[in-house]
Amino acid sequence: MNNKILKMIGRRIVQSIIVIFIVTLLVFLLMQLVPGDPIVNFLGANATEEQIEYYTELFGYDKPVLVQYGRWIAGLFHGEMGRSVALQKEISEVIFQRLGITLSIVFPAFLLAVVLGVILGITAAKNRGTAIDTVISFFANIGMSMPMFWFGMVLIMIFALRLGVLPTSGFVPIKDGLGEYASHLVLPMFVLAMGPLAQFTRQTRSSMLEVIRQDYVTTARAKGVDMRTLTFKHQLRNALIPIITVMGVNLGGMIGGTVLVESIFVVPGLGNLMITAIKGRDFMVVENGVLIIAIAVAICNLIVDILYGIIDPRIRND
Amino acid sequence: MKKLWKRIKNSRVVKVLFARKAVIVCLIILAVMILAAIFAPFVAPYDPYKQDLRNMLQHISPAHLLGTDSMGRDLVSRIIYGGRVSFTVGLVSVLVAGSIGMVLGLIAGMAGGVVDAVIMRVMDAMMSVPMIIMALFLGSILGKGLGNICLAIGISMVPSYARVTRGQVLTVREMDYITAGTLCGASKVKNTLVHILPNCISSNIVLMTMNLGNAILNEAALSFLGMGINPPTASWGSMVNDGYKYMSSNPVIAIAPGVFIMIVVLCFNMVGDALRDAMDPKLRGTLGKKKKVKRAKA
DSSP states (O other): OOOOHHHHHHHHHHHHHHHHHHHHHHHHHTTSSSOHHHHHHHOOOOOOHHHHHHHHHHTTTSSSSHHHHHHHHHHHHHTOOOTTTTTTEEEEHHHHHHHHHHHHHHHHHHHHHHHHHHHHHHHHHHHTHHHHHHHHHHHHHHHHHHHHHHHHHHHIIIIIIISSOOOOSSSOOOOOOOHHHHHHHHHHHHHHHHHHHHHHHHHHHHHHHHHHTTTTHHHHHTTOOOOOHHIIIIIIIHHHHHHHHHHHHHHHHHHHHHHHHHTTOOOOHHHHHHHHHTTTHHHHHHHHHHHHHHHHHHHHHHHHHHHHHHOOOHHTTO | HHHHHHHHOOOOOHHHOOOOOHHHHHHHHHHHHHHOOOOOOOOSSTTOOOOGGTTTOSSSOOOTTBBBBBOOOHHHHHHHHHHHHHHHHHHHHHHHHHHHHHHHHHHHHHHHHHHHHHHHHHHHHHHHOOOOHHHHHHHHHOSSSHHHHHHHHHHHHHHHHHHHHHHHHHHHTTTTHHHHHTTTTTHHHIIIIIIIIHHHHHHHHHHHHHHHHHHHHHHHHHHHTTTSOTTTOOOOHHHHHGGGGGTTTTTHHHHHHHHHHHHHHHHHHHHHHHHHHOOGGGGTSSSSSSOOOOOOOO
């Protein structure tokens, strides 16, 4: 790590902070356009005028929009995200616990997709034009075209209802036993990993094919470099940049994709919280949820940029 | 007219595109499904909205090829009508995304400076919210219904088009023929519309084709979550959702619409990929022709 790379990271962090700030502003302003009122929604049809007025004042929804926004941002610096109307709780208490659940599905799924995707992609590229390549490419195409919720449903039907080997839904935290956690994790993990896995496979295959043609690969082969070194050091490393890009984009997308997975498998994660909040017009929860997701995506992008520098010395010294 | 047809027929892109057999198969499948959706009232064996409570949850039979749903509505007819929603959403939302994105990209690329920075930072901000969440969010502002869903999905896809267009504008702007245009007295607006815009269209068309499938998947997802098309309108996503409850007794209700989503998206993706490869100048000469390479036998 030299000075330049640190400078680049610093610059990217500043950029990310600006983007996240714009996200908060956009979400907050757009939220004002959503029809419906969180207080009225929470109190129901039988609420009296006084009740609505009291709660609107209590939660600060009577203040001008910019004051509300300023309050939210100022609160964030104190570690307060505001109170949820529907949950009657401080949002940060709920949201981080939910985020933990979501991440404990996202990370294993991502890992699965990366490892399997790269292996399958290399296998397909090395066997270009053969039956192996055709089969892998076909399934990668199918994987990209499958609706996630539908795939989850089919898996539940096969493994939970017909075979009865895995639970249909729910989530068990890891501290309640590894076996239970794992058995509840398998299906959501596969469903969430499916799309990214297909993309990683395709990307690895196509960038490996591009690299395999290069002269330095022929040179290395002529020098007598053994197959494993050739594949991983000469070919894969040079093919990695576009693969890493796709991975970064997909990790962010997977955090969004949990919305669907969590609703099929009834996992009490961030995605489920967001859906309930959007439907219940619980504005503050939606705003904070989007903020958390935007931060997560920004972190993914930052990691990708740092990885670029580590993989490719040309970028590092640019 | 004849000349145009000849030009299209002889163009390299078309030749390369149709050299892939899979593309032809996909296009035929898509054509059949689109025609079925357009002429749904003539093709569908039953009224997709007519409830028949005596015949609900029927299994596969000659009268109902895929059975009936929980309200006795014929599944085949609903799938045919559901195609209307999927194809409309796919097409309209990529057009919305493409046109808004292209305009923003052109403005950002040509104006530069503060305008460019503001537009692109807003695009970055939109991109840092995953597409499905963005669409859900916009959907809750705009409300349910076909038009609003197209708009919500379209807007959530805008940033990638703006980025691609801006990138293209930045390269094209430096070309000699733009300088020549300026020297001949073309204004910035004329230069943009006459010389730069046409050069951005092809990459946007490729992106649109590749995003068609995604748009359809997003509509299905929104409808599945109950935030998309209003019932009783048949949409493949909401049909999967309806069938979900009867998964153990009659799985066909939920599986069949999903299979159709998959086939359509798969076909669009294949065509999109082929189009991208055919239009990629880097791959020129490597595709479409069957080269016979003589190899010495070992």
